[in-house]
Amino acid sequence: xxxxxxxxxxxxxxxxxxxxxxxxxxxxxxxxxxxxxxxxxxxxxxxxxxxxxxxxxxxxxxxxxxxxxxxxxxxxxxxxxxxxxxxxxxxxxxxxxxxxxxxxxxxxxxxxxxxxxxxxxxxxxxxxxxxxxxxxxxxxxxxxxxxxxxxxxxxxxxxxxxxxxxxxxxxxxxxxxxxxxxxxxxxxxxxxxxxxxxxxxxxxxxxxxxxxxxxxxxxxxxxxxxxxxxxxxxxxxxxxxxxxxxxxxxxxxxxxxxxxxxxxxxxxxxxxxxxxxxxxxxxxxxxxxxxxxxxxxxxxxxxxxxxxxxxxxxxxxxxxxxxxxxxxxxxxxxxxxxxxxxxxxxxxxxxxxxxxxxxxxxxxxxxxxxxxxxxxxxxxxxxxxxxxxxxxxxxxxxxxxxxxxxxxxxxxxxxxxxxxxxxxxxxxxxxxxxxxxxxxxxxxxxxxxxxxxxxxxxxxxxxxxxxxxxxxxxxxxxxxxxxxxxxxxxxxxxxxxxxxxxxxxxxxxxxxxxxxxxxxxxxxxxxxxxxxxxxxxxxxxxxxxxxxxxxxxxxxxxxxxxxxxxxxxxxxxxxxxxxxxxxxxxxxxxxxxxxxxxxxxxxxxxxxxxxxxxxxxxxxxxxxxxxxxxxxxxxxxxxxxxxxxxxxxxxxxxxxxxxxxxxxxxxxxxxxxxxxxxx
Ligand code: ADP
Ligand code: MG
Numbered sequence: 053x054x055x056x057x058x059x060x061x062x063x064x065x066x067x068x069x070x071x072x073x074x075x076x077x078x079x080x081x082x083x084x085x086x087x088x089x090x091x092x093x094x095x096x097x098x099x100x101x102x103x104x105x106x107x108x109x110x111x112x113x114x115x116x117x118x119x120x121x122x123x124x125x126x127x128x129x130x131x132x133x134x135x136x137x138x139x140x141x142x143x144x145x146x147x148x149x150x151x152x153x154x155x156x157x158x159x160x161x162x163x164x165x166x167x168x169x170x171x172x173x174x175x176x177x178x179x180x181x182x183x184x185x186x187x188x189x190x191x192x193x194x195x196x197x198x199x200x201x202x203x204x205x206x207x208x209x210x211x212x213x214x215x216x217x218x219x220x221x222x223x224x225x226x227x228x229x230x231x232x233x234x235x236x237x238x239x240x241x242x243x244x245x246x247x248x249x250x251x252x253x254x255x256x257x258x259x260x261x262x263x264x265x266x267x268x269x270x271x272x273x274x275x276x277x278x279x280x281x282x283x284x285x286x287x288x289x290x291x292x293x294x295x296x297x298x299x300x301x302x303x304x305x306x307x308x309x310x311x312x313x314x315x316x317x318x319x320x321x322x323x324x325x326x327x328x329x330x331x332x333x334x335x336x337x338x339x340x341x342x343x344x345x346x347x348x349x350x351x352x353x354x355x356x357x358x359x360x361x362x363x364x365x366x367x368x369x370x371x372x373x374x375x376x377x378x379x380x381x382x383x384x385x386x387x388x389x390x391x392x393x394x395x396x397x398x399x400x401x402x403x404x405x406x407x408x409x410x411x412x413x414x415x416x417x418x419x420x421x422x423x424x425x426x427x428x429x430x431x432x433x434x435x436x437x438x439x440x441x442x443x444x445x446x447x448x449x450x451x452x453x454x455x456x457x458x459x460x461x462x463x464x465x466x467x468x469x470x471x472x473x474x475x476x477x478x479x480x481x482x483x484x485x486x487x488x489x490x491x492x493x494x495x496x497x498x499x500x501x502x503x504x505x506x507x508x509x510x511x512x513x514x515x516x517x518x519x520x521x522x523x524x525x526x527x528x529x530x531x532x533x534x535x536x537x538x539x540x541x542x543x544x545x546x547x548x549x550x551x552x553x554x555x556x557x558x559x560x561x562x563x564x565x566x567x568x569x570x571x572x573x574x575x576x577x578x579x580x581x582x583x584x585x586x587x588x589x590x591x592x593x594x595x596x597x598x599x600x601x602x603x604x605x606x607x608x609x610x611x612x613x614x615x616x617x618x619x620x621x622x623x624x625x626x627x628x629x630x631x632x633x634x635x636x637x638x639x640x641x642x643x644x645x646x647x648x649x650x651x652x653x654x655x656x657x658x659x660x661x662x663x664x665x666x667x668x669x670x671x672x673x674x675x676x677x678x679x680x681x682x683x684x685x686x687x688x689x690x691x692x693x694x695x696x697x698x699x700x701x702x703x704x705x706x707x708x709x710x711x712x713x714x715x716x717x718x719x720x721x722x723x724x725x726x727x728x729x730x731x
Contacts, residue, residue, distance in 0.1 A: 055220045057084040064212050074200035075209075086213050087221070089206070090245045090261060090681055091193030094254055097167060097183065102142055107172035112183065114165045115139035121155040133179075137164060148179040157182050167192070191248050210246050218243070225264060226712035233697060236260040259690065262682035266694035268719065269679070274702055275720050277478070286327030286454045287430050291319065291350035295382075299349055302381045303342070310484035311339055315346050317480045321456060322350055322431070328456035334482030335652040336462045336617025337489065341371065343482070344433050345378050347458060352384050352411045356430025359451070360414045363436050365390045365563050366570055370592060371435070372414050389415035389424070392563050426451060433458045462614060462652075483653070491650040492620040494628040496604070496643040505629060506547055509598065512627070513552055513579055517597040520618055521582040523558075524603030533584050534558050540602065541582040548580065557583040585615070594622030604630035604646075605639050609659035612646050638662065660685055 060082055061067050061075055080086050097112045105111050115137035125131045133148040135158050146166060148154055158164065165183040181204070183192070195206045221239040230237065236244065236257060244257035296319075300307065307315065314332060321328035334340045344360065351358045360375075362368040372388040379386065387401050387410045404410045408427030413419060432455050459477065497505060512519060521544060523537040541556040548554060555578035557569050572578045574593055581596075599619045604612060612630070620626035630647070634640050642662065649655045684691055701707045707716070 055217055057082070057087065057217050057221055059083050059217075061086055061209075061213075064209060064216065066212070067209065071201070071205075074198065077198055077200065078196070083213050083217050086210055087217070087242050087246075088680075089195065089210065091195050093194050094248070095167070095192040095194055097192050099165070102139060102144070102175075105170045105172070107170065109170050110167070110180070111170055112165060112167050113137070113139050113144065113177055114163070115144065117158050117160055117162055117164050118143070120160050121158040123152045123155055137166070142175075145174075145176040146179050147176070151179075154179075154182055191251070191254060193246050193248075207246075214243070214246070222715075224715050226710070226716070228706075228710075228712065229697070229701075233263060233693065234259075235263055258681060262679070262687050262690050263694050265679045265682045266687075266691050267698055268716070270695045270698035271701070271716065272720060274698055275722070278702075286325055287356070287456060288325045289322040289351055289354045289356055289430050289456065291322060292353035295353045296346060296350060299346065299379075299382055303378070305486065307342065308339065308482075308484045308486055310334075310482045311343055314343050314480040314482055317478075318343065318347050318458065319350060321478070322347065327454045328458065329477045330457070330480055331459045331461065331477045332480045332482065333461055335485070336614055337485060337621060338462075338482040339486055340435075340460045340462070340482060341374050342378065344435075344458065344460060345375055347431060347433065348375070348412050349379070349382065349384065351431040354430070355408075356428055357405070357408065357410065357426050358412045358431035358433065359419055359426070359429060360412060360433045361419050361435065362414070362416060365392065365416055366566060367435065368414055368416050369567065374592070375412070375414070384411045385409060386412045386414060389413055389418050390563075391416060391418050393418070420451070424451070429453075429455050431456050431458065433460065435460045436462065462617070481653075488623075490620060490625055492616050492626045492628050494616065494630065494647045494650075496630040496632065496647050499631055499633050502631065505600070505631070508627075508629070509547075509600070512598045513548070515597075516595075517624065518573065518576060518578075518593065518595050519580045520596055520599040521580060522599065522601045522615055523582060523584050524606050534560050537582055537584050544580055544582055552579045553577060554580045554582060557581060559584055585611075592621055593618075596621070597624050597626040599626075599628045600631065601628065602631050605632040605634040605643065609642060609646055609662075610652070610656045613652050613655050 060072070061080060062069075062072050063083070067075070075081070075086070078089065080089055095110075099112045099114045102113075117135060118138050119135050121133045121135040123131055123133050129150070131150060131152050133152055133155055134145065136143055136145050138144075146168065166177060166179050167181050167183055168177040168179040170177055193207065195203055197203050197206060218239065221242065224238045225235065229235070235241075241257050241260045244253045245261060248254045248257065314334075318328070318330060318332075321330055332340055332343060334343075348358045348360070360368075360371060362371055368388060368390055372386065375386055385404075387404070389398065389401055393401070401410065401413070402424060405413060406425045406427055413424075413426075418424070429451055432451075434457075509519065521540060523533070523540045537556060537558045541554060545554045555569050555573060557566060561569075569578065569581070573581045573596075576595060596619050599616050601607070601612065601615060607615070616628035619628065630643055632639070632643055634643060642659075645655065645658050649658065682690065707713050708722070
């Protein structure tokens with residue numbers, strides 16, 4: 053019979069139905085599955101001499117058994133196996149608890165190797181397992197197991213599979229790629245993942261596995277994206293470039309190079325038939341609104357309507373104001389629709405919308421209600437897209453005939469995540485701030501220095517500037533949130549006396565009240581605004597130059613950055629003061645990082661590194677792909693390398709033509725037909 057690594061595991065002796073089922077629960081059905089069932093870590097099995105060992109250290113001792121094992125039982129289920137070994141002329145007592153079956157492996161006069169925990173005072177070893185004495189390996193692979201199957205069984209089966217099948221392990225990766233990226237062959241990689249003897253072998257094998265994982269994933273993503281672009285019957289928005297130029301000329305500033313680049317990327321998407329799915333990432337204040345505006349105008353010039361959706365009423369209202377201002381000299385009809393739009397006005401808007409008299413509708417969730425019908429929706433823009441559920445995005449998208457979709461976010465998602473999570477989208481990054489923007493000076497103080505800070509506060513107010521105060525975020529209870537904010541509000545009123553007006557803003561207020569407060573702040577009728585994080589996104593009051601954040605350690609780094617982006621919107625020097633008493637080194641380090649780093653992308657990358665990808669949103673929800681061995685944060689270097697390699701491969705087309713790539717091509721389902729179709 054011809055052997056193949058795609059044979060079922062039952063082809064190994066000792067694997068019956070029961071064991072096959074246990075294996076299958078671990079995802080192992082074939083020999084290939086078994087051989088690529090990699091350990092998640094290695095135990096260091098270097099043999100040590102007794103003098104070198106510390107108390108409680110896990111070690112491997114090697115010696116000659118000088119007695120047979122004796123098992124003594126105590127109680128119904130508990131037992132102890134004891135024997136002694138001669139370890140370089142030191143007699144060491146060894147005990148194993150509740151593993152009486154090990155007795156048969158102990159033979160007086162024979163060499164034995166034991167992994168266990170050293171008790172330095174009694175000079176004895178509490179055994180964990182017996183290692184085969186002829187194994188030369190100094191590293192032991194540790195596998196994920198289940199109740200139904202033991203660690204050692206898995207290892208034995210892998211060994212058996214290796215012995216029987218190693219000669220028929222095919223190569224899975226083109227030679228040229230392996231050489232270029234210094235990857236082990238599939239066969240070597242399997243061998244060294246399970247049976248390494250040196251750290252360097254483990255490292256090299258892991259790198260080879262991770263590279264392959266990431267590479268295949270990236271290749272699939274790029275491939276899918278390409279297919280999506282070609283397949284979709286999107287809209288071709290044939291905009292009038294003259295109108296765009298006139299618009300840019302009318303602005304009081306010149307676009308930054310980054311803004312220009314992103315506008316070009318968006319325009320290019322609009323003009324093609326495929327459906328646009330583009331995410332614009334840009335730090336707070338980088339000027340995303342004007343980019344959105346140019347897309348809206350482009351759509352209008354091609355007689356298409358657009359929708360701009362924001363997560364809060366305050367933000368939607370601000371967008372309306374900004375666009376009205378920007379489009380001052382442009383003929384374009386913009387309307388605002390939110391939950392608080394009056395019935396009569398709403399009906400009017402809906403009617404105009406369905407007749408195509410409104411060019412752009414701005415709003416909140418209210419935009420995705422069923423009775424909101426467009427005449428010809430060509431473009432959908434969602435601001436702060438992470439706040440909308442996937443479903444809401446989908447509903448909005450379906451309101452038009454495959455409209456182009458633009459997402460905007462100021463939450464700088466580290467590149468690591470954006471290229472993986474947002475695999476479906478193209479990503480544009482505005483990585484440049486408008487000229488003359490001053491970085492916000494951020495200081496971290498302990499609460500005990502609050503009094504000194506009030507001097508600083510008074511100074512800013514004396515200059516006629518305004519101040520935000522952010523109350524701590526209390527996730528457990530919205531009620532406590534409000535109580536806290538209210539308490540701070542009273543505190544600041546007391547500190548500042550009658551001369552200044554302090555305002556309060558929190559999530560439990562009715563929308564109209566919130567708006568009234570915001571307006572007062574905007575008109576400088578309120579000098580100090582105490583608020584919960586409802587102001588997190590979008591508000592634009594350029595006279596506000598100071599932000600004080602209480603209990604800053606309760607926020608994520610990216611969120612702190614987002615918050616402080618509310619100041620520094622004008623010409624004046626702006627400040628952010630973090631008040632926090634973090635426990636432990638990590639908390640202090642976090643405060644330090646925010647104080648020192650002004651670049652949102654760098655910050656969120658650091659945040660991610662500190663918390664790990666597992667923590668960042670909870671892996672399941674985040675939609676991050678899971679890899680068997682690789683970790684997108686820890687193995688970021690490899691991820692980048694693999695991504696570039698995949699891109700290059702698609703570009704050079706070697707992939708489509710070279711026979712060496714058959715396996716990869718099969719994996720992606722590339723046939724002659726769809727290759728032609730794609731080119
Ligand atoms: P965000 O990316 O946070 O949404 P905005 O679009 O609100 O940023 O822009 C922030 C401020 O910067 C606005 O007041 C806007 O008018 C201004 N701005 C945008 N682009 C430029 C530019 N190229 N030069 C100068 N100011 C700009
Ligand atoms: Mg914005």
